Amino acid sequence: MHMDRASQGRDVPLWRIVGSHRMSGASDTAYTAIRSYLLSGDAPPGSQLTEDRLSEISGVSRTPVREAVRQLESEMLLVRSESKRIFVADWSRDDIDEMFTLRQMLEGHAAERAAKLLGPADIEQLEQVNDELHQAVDQDPPDVVRFLDANRIFHEIITNAARSPRLAQVLAMLVEQPVVLRTARQYSVEDLRQSARDHDELIAAFKAHDAAWARSVMGSHLRRAFHTFADAASDAD
């Protein structure tokens, strides 16, 4: 009995199915450690970090830390001052707006291509991931972390399906920001449900191989996601 692509992933953790990150070596230790630190919220946006400090945090020498910092810089979780010092990125509402706008363009394009390229097995995988997402929402209380994981994987599958390495590389720079992830914890159940419904419709568009439909749904999905974020963020003030 052979294992096709859909069945392959059935018994492994969801977050392993779409793995883009090499996981070994001190560079990756540093990357993972620093990223967790930034996403944990313990690092105040705008505060300075030094390579030595990050070296302590991650337990490896400065050399791999420097590589990790470069990567996190390109993902815009870190920024550098004029004199090359390292700071935790501080995203304004306009910055987040622009990020979602870019994602809308690029992921809209990805969805368009995916509609033409996705096979039945791929679509089955998308449904599987979206089931996971639905379950996370329908828990009481909803499991936001599980939701965000499934959501990320759902989008990654589509991005990869577009079979454009350049597009994937560019989108990797526009991942969710700490401020967005933190804000997600206070989304309403209805917000999460609507997101899941968007995914349902996206899958329907893929099944119909309707590129324009897919782009359109992806566009409104991401645009609404921005406003959900913006509302939650302003409520938090």
Next chain:
Amino acid sequence: MHMDRASQGRDVPLWRIVGSHRMSGASDTAYTAIRSYLLSGDAPPGSQLTEDRLSEISGVSRTPVREAVRQLESEMLLVRSESKRIFVADWSRDDIDEMFTLRQMLEGHAAERAAKLLGPADIEQLEQVNDELHQAVDQDPPDVVRFLDANRIFHEIITNAARSPRLAQVLAMLVEQPVVLRTARQYSVEDLRQSARDHDELIAAFKAHDAAWARSVMGSHLRRAFHTFADAASDAD
């Protein structure tokens, strides 16, 4: 007599006006040297390079070479094998197609925003650069290098005018590829003239602050550029 932004650049070399690259230190020496080497055409696409070799070429130690390689990897002039070895990128026609498609999306967006944000001084600068470009075309024979320089700066001004650091960063990854630059040498005068006319129309759209017009012209400009490239490349076979 004060110096406004337009007059500031009048006496400095054109390529200095829009400088996004920090120019100092061994890392930049390495970056510049390796990039020149790749663009010179002496490096066969697909061939392997080692850090030691690049270190010899650029005259600095492996540490800054590694940083430069990372940068050139993100600009997709270099690629890495499964085992992390370094190779000169080898772009297929489809890869180039996809690159121009992504540029069309992103620079179309940039043009849209630029149409709203560009001031008279900025537009004057664009005109100045496009004059340069016209002159390069009207020389006999046309000066393709001068043309490409002016063209790059023209597009960079628009990208920067969009005032979206993320957009600029993403577009920096989609710069012109060696194969495109080499092919440009055999563009017909008429191809170059049409390019210059596109720029004229772009400037007209900016003067009218007509975002939709600007996006549209940028779109057809880049799309035609791809076909010009593709035709020239297939002729060269």
Next chain:
DNA sequence: GAACCCTTTATTGTATACAATAACAGATCG
């Protein structure tokens, strides 16, 4: 007390030696 210069300290940049790993080539065995 405010601006300037000088010293000291903090931080990043570079070179280099060594460690880890992958590719290569030749020998051995079926």
Next chain:
DNA sequence: CGATCTGTTATTGTATACAATAAAGGGTTC
């Protein structure tokens, strides 16, 4: 032969010491 094992070499990865540079502090002068 062909496959596989093994030692050798090529190449990248990591740690660390030192160099270069920017920031911070502290004293001096006007």
